[in-house]
Amino acid sequence: MRHRTFLLCLAVLCFLFFLLGNAGLAITDPVESNYALTAKEMVASGDWLSPQIYGIYWYDKPIFIYWMLCLSYSAFGFTDFAARLPGAFFSAVSVLLAAWYMLRRTQRLLAAALLAAMTTTSLEVWAIGHSVITDQMLFFFTSATMFFTYIGLTEKKPAYIRGAYVMAALAVLTKGPVGIVLPGIFFLIFIAIRRNTTYAKRLFPLGGILLFFAICLPWYGMMYARHGMDFINGFLGFNNVVRATISEHPKMNVWYYYLLLVPVSLLPWTGPCLYALWKRRRFSDEYVYMTLWALGTIIFYSLMATKYPTYSYVANMPLLYLGALYLHALGQKTSRRLWFLVTGPALFFWLLLFSAGIGIKPADFTLHSLTELLIFIPIAAAILLLAQWKRAFPAIPVIITTGTALIYLILMYQVLIPFYAYRSATALLPAASSFHGQLYFFEEYHTSFVYYTGLPAIYTAPSNYDDNVRLNRDEIWSKKHLFPTEEADVLIDRLRRHEPVWLIVPDSKYKHFMQSEFHDLTRPVGAYGEYHVFTSL
Structure with a gap:
C-alpha cells in the first residue's frame, strides 16, 4: 500500500x-x-x-x-x-x-x-x-x-x-x-x-x-x-x-x-x-x-x-x-570528489543559464524581467556549494531537484512564454480581421497563423528563390511542404490588376522582400511583432 x-x-x-x-x-x-x-x-x-x-x-x-x-x-x-x-x-x-x-x-x-x-x-x-x-x-x-x-x-x-x-x-x-x-x-x-x-x-x-x-x-x-x-x-x-x-x-x-x-x-x-x-x-x-x-x-x-x-x-x-x-x-559515501560528479554538472548548468540571462539580449522579441532568475540561481548555487563543502551529501539531490524545478518554472514564465510567442504567428492575430482578400506568406510559411485564425494563406517567393539551395539539401525535401503555393508571376499579375492581396513578410525575409519584384507593386500597412504586412496598391 x-x-x-x-x-x-x-x-x-x-x-x-x-x-x-x-x-x-x-x-x-x-x-x-x-x-x-x-x-x-x-x-x-x-x-x-x-x-x-x-x-x-x-x-x-x-x-x-x-x-x-x-x-x-x-x-x-x-x-x-x-x-x-x-x-x-x-x-x-x-x-x-x-x-x-x-x-x-x-x-x-x-x-x-x-x-x-x-x-x-x-x-x-x-x-x-x-x-x-x-x-x-x-x-x-x-x-x-x-x-x-x-x-x-x-x-x-x-x-x-x-x-x-x-x-x-x-x-x-x-x-x-x-x-x-x-x-x-x-x-x-x-x-x-x-x-x-x-x-x-x-x-x-x-x-x-x-x-x-x-x-x-x-x-x-x-x-x-x-x-x-x-x-x-x-x-x-x-x-x-x-x-x-x-x-x-x-x-x-x-x-x-x-x-x-x-x-x-x-x-x-x-x-x-x-x-x-x-x-x-x-x-x-x-x-x-x-x-x-x-x-x-x-x-x-x-x-x-x-x-x-x-x-x-x-x-x-x-x-x-x-x-x-x-x-x-x-549516498553511503562521503567522498567530496565523487559527489562533485553530481554537483559539478548541476552548477555548470545553473551558471550557464545565469550567464545566458545576463549576456543574451534577443533582438527579435522582448523577454520578461529576468530579475527573479538572476537572483535565484546564485542563491541556489551557493546552497549547493555549501552542502558540498559541509559534506551534507544526502541533501544534494534534494537541492538539485528543487533548484532545477524552480529554475524551470521561472524560465517558463519569463523566457518560454515570450519565446514561444515569437516562434508563433500570434502577433498577427489582432490584424487578422482586416485581411479581406488573398493572403500570402513571403518565403516563409507560418502554419500557426492558419491554425489560430482558420484563414487560408498561400506561400510565395521570387522566381529565383530556392529554399533547398539555401539550405544546401536535396530537392526531394520540397515534398515535405503541403501548404498552398503560388508562383511569383501569378501573384505579380494579381498585384498589377490591383486585386485585394495581403503579403506577410517575416523580419528575417524583409530585406529579400525589399529587393523582390513584389515590392514596387505593394504598399506597407503596418508591422505586427516580427511581421511586416503589405497590400496591393
Missing part, C-alpha cells in the same frame, strides 16, 4: 508540474503547428482515420498523436492548453513508469524517488514534456517495451512479454516501424550476447505477436485500403526511407552529433548518469541490457542521414536509471 500511495502522489505531482504554464505557450512553427492544425482539421471534418492538413491527406506520422490531440480538443476546445495536454500526460506517466520499474527491481522508495526526480528535471524530458510532438509518447512506449521485456525475459513472466508487444504496437502507431525495429534489434543482440536460448524462446509468444498485430494492423490496413500506394510511398518511402538515407539538415549530419547532444539533454544529471555507465560496468544481465539500450540508440540514429535532437531521446531512460542506482549507492 505504501508503494501505491507513493506512485499515486508522484503521478499527481508530476502531472501538475508538466502542466504549469502550458496554457500560456503558443503553438510554434514549423513543427508543432503541423500537428496542431492536422488534428484540428480532423476534428472539424469528423474523419479521425486519415491525417490531413490544408485539406490534403498526408502521411508524416502515424495516427496516435492525432488521436490524443483530437480527444484533447474535443474535451477542452482548440486551446494551447489542450494542444499541450497529451505531452504533459505522457511525461508524467513516463516518470511514473521509471519509478515503478525501480521499485520493482530494488524495493527501495528512495531509489525510485531519485529516479523520478532525475527524470522529471532532466533538460530534455522537461522540454519535450511541454511540446506538441510525438517524441514524449514514443519515449513512454519504448521505455515500457524495454522494461516489460526485461522483466519477462529474466523473471519468466510471459504476461510482461505480452505487455511489451502491446507497448511496441502503440509505439508503431506513434512513430512507425522504429517502434518495433529498434527494440527488436536490442532484444536480439542482448540474447546473442548472453547466449541464452531460454530468453530467445520467451521473446516470441504467439499471444504477444497476435496482440501486436491486432492493435497496430487495423489502422495501417484501413489507411492502405483507403489511400493505396500513396500511403505506402508517403509514409514508408518518404518519411522513413528518405529520412534515413538523405539528410534534411546536411550541416547537422555529423557522426558526433548525438555524442554532444545526449550529455546536454541529461543536465543537470549528466555526471552521475555517464559516470554510472562507466563505473557500474559488469557482465550482468541488467547492465548489458541498459547499456545496449543507451548506446545502441545513439549508434542507430548516428547512422541515419537526418539528425534531430529528439531522435536519441529514448537513450535517456536507461542512462537515468543507471545514474539513479549510482546516486542511491553514493
Whole structure:
C-alpha cells in the first residue's frame, strides 16, 4: 500500500508540474503547428482515420498523436492548453513508469524517488514534456517495451512479454516501424550476447505477436485500403526511407552529433548518469541490457542521414536509471570528489543559464524581467556549494531537484512564454480581421497563423528563390511542404490588376522582400511583432 500511495502522489505531482504554464505557450512553427492544425482539421471534418492538413491527406506520422490531440480538443476546445495536454500526460506517466520499474527491481522508495526526480528535471524530458510532438509518447512506449521485456525475459513472466508487444504496437502507431525495429534489434543482440536460448524462446509468444498485430494492423490496413500506394510511398518511402538515407539538415549530419547532444539533454544529471555507465560496468544481465539500450540508440540514429535532437531521446531512460542506482549507492559515501560528479554538472548548468540571462539580449522579441532568475540561481548555487563543502551529501539531490524545478518554472514564465510567442504567428492575430482578400506568406510559411485564425494563406517567393539551395539539401525535401503555393508571376499579375492581396513578410525575409519584384507593386500597412504586412496598391 505504501508503494501505491507513493506512485499515486508522484503521478499527481508530476502531472501538475508538466502542466504549469502550458496554457500560456503558443503553438510554434514549423513543427508543432503541423500537428496542431492536422488534428484540428480532423476534428472539424469528423474523419479521425486519415491525417490531413490544408485539406490534403498526408502521411508524416502515424495516427496516435492525432488521436490524443483530437480527444484533447474535443474535451477542452482548440486551446494551447489542450494542444499541450497529451505531452504533459505522457511525461508524467513516463516518470511514473521509471519509478515503478525501480521499485520493482530494488524495493527501495528512495531509489525510485531519485529516479523520478532525475527524470522529471532532466533538460530534455522537461522540454519535450511541454511540446506538441510525438517524441514524449514514443519515449513512454519504448521505455515500457524495454522494461516489460526485461522483466519477462529474466523473471519468466510471459504476461510482461505480452505487455511489451502491446507497448511496441502503440509505439508503431506513434512513430512507425522504429517502434518495433529498434527494440527488436536490442532484444536480439542482448540474447546473442548472453547466449541464452531460454530468453530467445520467451521473446516470441504467439499471444504477444497476435496482440501486436491486432492493435497496430487495423489502422495501417484501413489507411492502405483507403489511400493505396500513396500511403505506402508517403509514409514508408518518404518519411522513413528518405529520412534515413538523405539528410534534411546536411550541416547537422555529423557522426558526433548525438555524442554532444545526449550529455546536454541529461543536465543537470549528466555526471552521475555517464559516470554510472562507466563505473557500474559488469557482465550482468541488467547492465548489458541498459547499456545496449543507451548506446545502441545513439549508434542507430548516428547512422541515419537526418539528425534531430529528439531522435536519441529514448537513450535517456536507461542512462537515468543507471545514474539513479549510482546516486542511491553514493549516498553511503562521503567522498567530496565523487559527489562533485553530481554537483559539478548541476552548477555548470545553473551558471550557464545565469550567464545566458545576463549576456543574451534577443533582438527579435522582448523577454520578461529576468530579475527573479538572476537572483535565484546564485542563491541556489551557493546552497549547493555549501552542502558540498559541509559534506551534507544526502541533501544534494534534494537541492538539485528543487533548484532545477524552480529554475524551470521561472524560465517558463519569463523566457518560454515570450519565446514561444515569437516562434508563433500570434502577433498577427489582432490584424487578422482586416485581411479581406488573398493572403500570402513571403518565403516563409507560418502554419500557426492558419491554425489560430482558420484563414487560408498561400506561400510565395521570387522566381529565383530556392529554399533547398539555401539550405544546401536535396530537392526531394520540397515534398515535405503541403501548404498552398503560388508562383511569383501569378501573384505579380494579381498585384498589377490591383486585386485585394495581403503579403506577410517575416523580419528575417524583409530585406529579400525589399529587393523582390513584389515590392514596387505593394504598399506597407503596418508591422505586427516580427511581421511586416503589405497590400496591393
